[in-house]
Amino acid sequence: MLRIPTAQPHALYGTAATRAIEAAAAAALPPHTLMQRAGQATARLALALAPHARCIWIACGGGNNGGDGLEAAALLHRAGHPVAVTWLGRPDALPPDARRSWQRARDAGVPFIDTPPALDPQDLCVDALLGIGLGPSSRAPDPRLLQWLEHLRTNAAPTLCVDLPSGLIADTGQWAPGFAPTRPPASQSHTLSLLTLKPGLFTAHGRDAAGTVWLDDLGVPAPHAPTAWLAGAPHGAARAHASHKGSFGDVAVVGGEGLHARGMGMTGAALLAASAALHGGAGRVMAALLDCGATAAFAQQLEIMLRRVDALDLARLTVVCGCGGGAAVTAVLPQVLREARRLVLDADALNAIAADGALQRLLQARGPATMLTPHPLEAARLLGTDTATVQADRLAAAQALAGRFGCTVLLKGSGSVIAAPGHTPLVNPTGNALLATGGTGDVLAGLAGALLARMPGDAFTAAAHACWLHGAAADAWPPARALTASRLAQALRPG
Structure with missing residues (x-):
């Protein structure tokens, strides 16, 4: 036992399958x-x-x-x-x-x-x-x-x-x-x-x-x-002593829409994703804000380099796109989808793709070095259904998304599901209700970007490792202390 x-x-x-095993x-x-x-x-x-x-x-x-x-x-x-x-x-x-x-x-x-x-x-x-x-x-x-x-x-x-x-x-x-x-x-x-x-x-x-x-x-x-x-713990190899920052990949976070007409700004989401990529072991981390004037938030995270979106060499980067992107992300998504070498799509990027058939076709043309990290409502929008249907069979929903867009899908929630064409899906065993707070999804996207940067072409493994480590950080957190997304990012350990 x-x-x-x-x-x-x-x-x-x-x-x-269980009944077949039992009958035999x-x-x-x-x-x-x-x-x-x-x-x-x-x-x-x-x-x-x-x-x-x-x-x-x-x-x-x-x-x-x-x-x-x-x-x-x-x-x-x-x-x-x-x-x-x-x-x-x-x-x-x-x-x-x-x-x-x-x-x-x-x-x-x-x-x-x-x-x-x-x-x-x-x-x-x-x-x-x-x-x-x-x-x-x-x-x-x-x-x-x-x-x-x-x-x-x-x-x-x-x-x-x-x-x-x-x-x-x-x-x-x-x-x-x-x-x-x-x-x-x-x-x-x-x-x-x-x-x-x-x-x-x-x-x-x-x-x-x-x-x-x-x-x-x-x-x-x-x-x-x-x-x-049921996913197991990552078994990362020790970093070679003769490593340098180029050994662990470059991550660029594209998001962080500034204040708009409704008085709302989401620069913090991009900062959380970038911080998670940094603490998750990426060699270099860049942030390309969709409001270039909203840079003050990065003053305390000096290791994150600020870039304009049009200055990024997308073909050489792992891009995390959509965290706090708002409506502004729609304008940059076509270029990102066409040119980014490796790509993690989250939040507003997913909502924009769900609403635009042309963006969906660009996503379908990308191939396997792409990861989607939807929560159930975002998954429902991409599938053209509702949240209740997604939650009614989470494994089937994740597999349907992976099949539709030909990429890795990390469907968030209790027992997050990782699916990709040609792979048996994974269910993640780590994490707890301390993660039910704003910004933790941005942290997961940034961590996934850091791991994808080090695992070229293996978005499925990167998603599985990121999900396990993200949840494990919450499991190790003292239950009596509030876990904020910024603290979660700082508690991450490179896989």
Whole structure:
């Protein structure tokens, strides 16, 4: 059994791939073997999480996930641990393996109860209601199931979810209709993913729902190609002593529209991106402001060189374009798209491209040394849809964008997704809610530019490393201290 995530990459398998692995294993093993192994894994982790529990409440559904819970209940009860089971099934409607586990629980004398018990913090709840047996179009849930879920989420004891938190969709990390919690959980959550890790545990609502994730592969290899990968930590080579600033690439940030008719200016976004590129290890960093008069903001960052856009040798540079660009970025985008050797497009550059077919065609002609870093609304504009559709399947949205424009896409959010043509998508495991503040996206774009400058032609790896390091900097930040974007930029470490 392995606790997830670590700094190592992990394969993620969607529902279809997981079911194929399960079916192949079931065909090769004696009947009931997988469910017995699942029950054993659940019982082991339950005891590790709550060794002094006075009550282990196991809420079991009427399918195979409930069978896993019943198997665990039989094992725990036989070993003398205090177990109580609520069960939604009917013996005559159970799948064969689940029926055998139900019979084993009955034969062991497991107490079956009708109402969830009162629990204390040292006790444990086990959610074995649904597992992966639920999709976005499933029928309305049993009212008792929803009542038990509410009790799981609101009582004082920690919860162990078997395979998935009930109601979470394995492929997307979205809640099925009617299952979204109405308030944050009252206690700690754990999820024991069985056979495979599922993408939905790590993106969208998955990270909040799953809590600490564990994996038990039940002794079954996974021969199928993964649906996605959970990204691992970058392994950067040490810098050679005989390096010079030209060894690590030149980054130019194009953005920072000054004050306009509505009294708004965004020079700070360009400064944040440039600062991130500098702290992220770029050899030289230039800032080409779209308002050449707004240079005072750079007085405290002396290492950043100011340039006019028309003075940049775009064919030799890695360009980060769009941070704080406002409407002014539209005028420079055609040249940037045609001439920049390597390019990171963010914020207002993405909005301008979404609104202009000619700019979209220029982007499509660029090739792979290009990275888009949209948040969900920007991604929706580029795809001609809405944010809800993007968030409903973040992996699919990122892959659709990558396919449409032929470049790397870093779709930001909880469990950021990195996709590119010819690559299995990545889900980033680092980062936290401290990043939910203005300017952190500009920092990510600047860091991505610094890494792309050092990885010519490998925008996918640059995006993955930038996303991991950006999130890791937030994870290392003291939770009691506010994390501003400027502090985040200064906390970055070169990959």
